[in-house]
Amino acid sequence: MNAVAASLKDDKGLAAGASLVALFVLLALISFVWTPxxxxxxxxxxxxxPPSLSHWLGTNHxxxxxxxxxxxxxxxxxxxxxxxxxxxxxxxxxxxxxAAGTRGIVEDxxxxxxxxxxxxxxxxxxxxxxxxxGPGAINAVIAIGIFNIPVFARLTRGAALPIWTRGYVMSAxxxxxxxxxxxxEHVLPNILPVLIVQATVQFSLAVLAEAALSYVGIGAQxxxxxxxxxxxxxxxxxxxxxxxxxxxxxxxxxxxxxxxxLGDGFRRRFDPHRIVxxx
Amino acid sequence: xxxAVTIKDLSLRIGEAAILDGVNLTMRAGEITALIGRSGxxxxxTALAMMGLAPGAAEISGxxxxxxxxxxxxxxxxxxxxxxxxVAMVFQEPMTALNPLQTIGAQVAETxxxxxxxxxxxxxxxxxxxxxxxxxxxxxxxxxxxxxxxxGGQRQRAVIAIAIAMKPKVIIADEPTTALDVxxxxxxxxxxxxxxxxxxSALLLITHDLAVVSHVADRIAVMKDGRIVTDESTDxxxxxxxxxxxxxxxxxxxxxxxxxxxxxETALAAQNMSCDYxxxxxxxFDKPSVFRAVKTVxxxxxxxxxxxxxGESGCGKSTxxxxxxxxHPIAEGSAAIGGERFPVxxxxxxxxxxxxxxxxxxxxxxxxxxxxxIADILAEPFHLFDEPMTAPQKxxxxxxxxxxxxxxxxxxxxxxxxxxGGQRQRIAIARALATDPDVxxxxxxxxxxxxxxxxxxLELLQSLLSARxxxxxxxxxxxxxxxxxxxxxxxxxxxxxxxSGATERIFEAPENDYTRRLIAAAPMIxxxxxxxxxxx
Numbered sequence: 001m002n003a004v005a006a007s008l009k010d011d012k013g014l015a016a017g018a019s020l021v022a023l024f025v026l027l028a029l030i031s032f033v034w035t036p037x038x039x040x041x042x043x044x045x046x047x048x049x050p051p052s053l054s055h056w057l058g059t060n061h062x063x064x065x066x067x068x069x070x071x072x073x074x075x076x077x078x079x080x081x082x083x084x085x086x087x088x089x090x091x092x093x094x095x096x097x098x099a100a101g102t103r104g105i106v107e108d109x110x111x112x113x114x115x116x117x118x119x120x121x122x123x124x125x126x127x128x129x130x131x132x133x134g135p136g137a138i139n140a141v142i143a144i145g146i147f148n149i150p151v152f153a154r155l156t157r158g159a160a161l162p163i164w165t166r167g168y169v170m171s172a173x174x175x176x177x178x179x180x181x182x183x184x185e186h187v188l189p190n191i192l193p194v195l196i197v198q199a200t201v202q203f204s205l206a207v208l209a210e211a212a213l214s215y216v217g218i219g220a221q222x223x224x225x226x227x228x229x230x231x232x233x234x235x236x237x238x239x240x241x242x243x244x245x246x247x248x249x250x251x252x253x254x255x256x257x258x259x260x261x262l263g264d265g266f267r268r269r270f271d272p273h274r275i276v277x278x279x
Numbered sequence: 280x281x282x283a284v285t286i287k288d289l290s291l292r293i294g295e296a297a298i299l300d301g302v303n304l305t306m307r308a309g310e311i312t313a314l315i316g317r318s319g320x321x322x323x324x325t326a327l328a329m330m331g332l333a334p335g336a337a338e339i340s341g342x343x344x345x346x347x348x349x350x351x352x353x354x355x356x357x358x359x360x361x362x363x364x365x366v367a368m369v370f371q372e373p374m375t376a377l378n379p380l381q382t383i384g385a386q387v388a389e390t391x392x393x394x395x396x397x398x399x400x401x402x403x404x405x406x407x408x409x410x411x412x413x414x415x416x417x418x419x420x421x422x423x424x425x426x427x428x429x430x431g432g433q434r435q436r437a438v439i440a441i442a443i444a445m446k447p448k449v450i451i452a453d454e455p456t457t458a459l460d461v462x463x464x465x466x467x468x469x470x471x472x473x474x475x476x477x478x479x480s481a482l483l484l485i486t487h488d489l490a491v492v493s494h495v496a497d498r499i500a501v502m503k504d505g506r507i508v509t510d511e512s513t514d515x516x517x518x519x520x521x522x523x524x525x526x527x528x529x530x531x532x533x534x535x536x537x538x539x540x541x542x543x544e545t546a547l548a549a550q551n552m553s554c555d556y557x558x559x560x561x562x563x564f565d566k567p568s569v570f571r572a573v574k575t576v577x578x579x580x581x582x583x584x585x586x587x588x589x590g591e592s593g594c595g596k597s598t599x600x601x602x603x604x605x606x607h608p609i610a611e612g613s614a615a616i617g618g619e620r621f622p623v624x625x626x627x628x629x630x631x632x633x634x635x636x637x638x639x640x641x642x643x644x645x646x647x648x649x650x651x652x653i654a655d656i657l658a659e660p661f662h663l664f665d666e667p668m669t670a671p672q673k674x675x676x677x678x679x680x681x682x683x684x685x686x687x688x689x690x691x692x693x694x695x696x697x698x699x700g701g702q703r704q705r706i707a708i709a710r711a712l713a714t715d716p717d718v719x720x721x722x723x724x725x726x727x728x729x730x731x732x733x734x735x736x737l738e739l740l741q742s743l744l745s746a747r748x749x750x751x752x753x754x755x756x757x758x759x760x761x762x763x764x765x766x767x768x769x770x771x772x773x774x775x776x777x778x779s780g781a782t783e784r785i786f787e788a789p790e791n792d793y794t795r796r797l798i799a800a801a802p803m804i805x806x807x808x809x810x811x812x813x814x815x
Contacts, residue, residue, distance in 0.1 A: 167646025175660035
């Protein structure tokens, strides 16, 4: 824990990123037990109310409290991004390790499959999934998750290949260890820093992707609030109720900004040139 | 001879660490000075300071006068004018010293363009002349070539052409031959010597290997802990070198006291072994081309015997080693360890074979997983034993192993970065001993070490050999190492064994031309009575 505290103190960017991300995670967690107003409640008397003491960030055209919606929306964003990156990691990393460990035909198949997924437009796939299974947060997770798989598969393979030529892997092979054990004991721990950095970056991209999917109406469905749909709904009212667009937009911006700062901070922290003495 | 460089009381510190501590050194025009020292002794920092390239955080005091001008007092602009024109440098690794995107001609011409007001065409013409002087005549090696189209030796010649372009007063060569083969090494040193004499440049040869420079240098300065401890003419140095210096900077003569018992038990045998390398495909659907790296090789090693395998890089010696360890497929033929033939499909048999043969790798910095502790590293091969071991058993055995290579058991809880190159190579040997093997393959195991550590490792191997009845396959490009440790020597070129025989026979009466060339090129110190014996 001391090392974490020390690196937060040393690196202002990392500290700022961590605080912003922590703020949104905290908001999402608090929303489970408390929100300023019931997020589903329609306060008909206070429709389109500007920010005030009772509604800090105002209300929308149905009289729903914007702050409450942003807090609950953070839940959606974080959950979708978390599971989408999780799918990428859980499937992509093993595939990448497999490709690097076996080479030959398996590697070809894995890498060419990755190329195919990369070549397929993400939005089209999302629309396809929605058309078949209907819109919803889970389908957004699957659509975004699928596009995270080749990212991690390629990164893992690329980082693992040079490890496979290191002396310690050779030595593990002379000790009769099989590819699976070498991948888990030697390769994975040594490429973990790269994966952590990339996972943070992918997390921020997934937050943006979720917002985009919700914006076009194929993400989380009403009444569960989401930042992207809040933006979409505000569109026609932005001239007389700008807070409807400003606050969800700001939430997306700050959260993604925080994640990127965090990713850059991790990158500096895990710099291979600095890591040697730090362990 | 006039004085080209005078270094007076040069001290340099970075933070708390004193890197240089009152260095005094004078180099005269046309004279070749060898600066010898172990890694970290401050020799490279001295060179950087002379170029005015010491790191920004360094605090420097003292004086470096190049033809009377103090480099340390100069402004950066003046130093730029100095670099390349009066002081030039030849680096260790020619591949990284050259820009891969530019032709070598352009890179030499750059120096002229930086220091003279001439046209590009004139600069190119001069570049051609400089390359020709460095042994790359345009009719053989067109200056339009890029670094990747050249061999290691040719690249180093290109780097030298850049260095001598302006006929500088001082040429600094920092380990210029460490990355090269023996035969190339001798040529490059001769070239540097000739060029320095022709241009009347003072040449500073930095190295950790005294043998490399003994024939070339006029003077030898030894550096230790940031100080020059000895500075003598080469003749005086050899006749008067104190024993401690000889031990640290000269290849040890490990005395093989044991005339081997005529054990006729074969530990390792290879029969008509061939190995292929599959080249990377040029495009997705291309058929990969196959390169035969090892061509029908047969040999055997007796129990307790050390066989030296010598060859230049790319001759197939590492592929052969990997094949013997089952790390590379054997395309044709077979090998046998203790009479058991492989390759075999049977997994249990493979495990048994793996136990009997282990390997020590060249690079002590990449042969350990940086995230594991030494205890875990040493315990890794234990899983080849048929009966699983408990944690305390593993620990005990790891402790015994680490002590057998002369390190204390404190080492077990540390991670690899806590150890020096020589210590790491000891740990690598301990790991190779973990399964109590019959054969250990050492692939250039001492090449990355400085002379003192190399001597210690050779001594350790010698003592292990007599204690355990091990057989060694010692792979190297360095004949001076082989001569001291091997009972028999095999010479390999382009995948074939050219010649093999008892070490003395090979060195005294080589039958093959290539072997003769290798031996002639190898740097050997002329051992004077007494000087070489002191370190035994």
